[in-house]
Amino acid sequence: xxxxxxxxxxxxxxxxxxxxxxxxxxxxxxxxxxxxxxxxxxxxxxxxxxxxxxxxxxxxxxxxxxxxxxxxxxxxxxxxxxxxxxxxxxxxxxxxxxxxxxxxxxxxxxxxxxxxxxxxxxxxxxxxxxxxxxxxxxxxxxxxxxxxxxxxxxxxxxxxxxxxxxxxxxxxxxxxxxxxxxxxx
Ligand code: AMP
Numbered sequence: 001x002x003x004x005x006x007x008x009x010x011x012x013x014x015x016x017x018x019x020x021x022x023x024x025x026x027x028x029x030x031x032x033x034x035x036x037x038x039x040x041x042x043x044x045x046x047x048x049x050x051x052x053x054x055x056x057x058x059x060x061x062x063x064x065x066x067x068x069x070x071x072x073x074x075x076x077x078x079x080x081x082x083x084x085x086x087x088x089x090x091x092x093x094x095x096x097x098x099x100x101x102x103x104x105x106x107x108x109x110x111x112x113x114x115x116x117x118x119x120x121x122x123x124x125x126x127x128x129x130x131x132x133x134x135x136x137x138x139x140x141x142x143x144x145x146x147x148x149x150x151x152x153x154x155x156x157x158x159x160x161x162x163x164x165x166x167x168x169x170x171x172x173x174x175x176x177x178x179x180x181x182x183x184x185x
Pocket of ligand 1 (some may be wrong): 059060
């Protein structure tokens with residue numbers, strides 16, 4: 001089993017690249033954002049709890065997200081591994097993930113580096129195209145701020161453990177995919 005985390009700020013292209021990597025290497029693509037949006041559209045109890053937080057670009061409670069991830073790992077434990085997308089976002093989540101996977105394989109982190117100016121432009125465009133309600137300017141600013149404060153510090157944690165690979169995320173989808181693929185092989 002091999003596990004990966006696709007890492008980077010909102011708008012870096014994590015979802016697109018995670019999907020391509022999952023197809024190429026036969027991994028489960030586990031996106032906590034997608035799973036939470038599914039809870040909202042099914043109007044589950046969790047969905048009702050998290051809707052407002054997500055609309056504001058806030059972070060959903062670690063306990064909720066950790067429980068969702070644990071369920072998914074247990075349900076899909078037969079495959080070649082996972083690529084985690086949008087998770088972990090806090091140190092508590094990072095430690096939880098390592099604890100869940102420790103007996104199998106600790107995930108390697110694939111970090112997409114994209115400048116802030118480019119992120120703002122991409123997210124504005126995505127908001128117009130995808131209709132994702134949290135891709136508006138105010139929410140985007142909040143998500144970028146939370147990324148800097150709570151999520152980016154995880155890079156130090158992974159670098160210290162020699163589990164961090166960073167690539168330039170500013171090329172075309174195919175260019176970035178090739179960079180990632182070369183690192184995984
Ligand atoms: P994403 O699709 O990864 O951009 O996530 C969309 C939104 O879902 C985020 O802005 C958060 O509100 C919520 N979310 C997704 N993943 C997490 C996570 N690991 N921890 C906390 N909140 C999350």
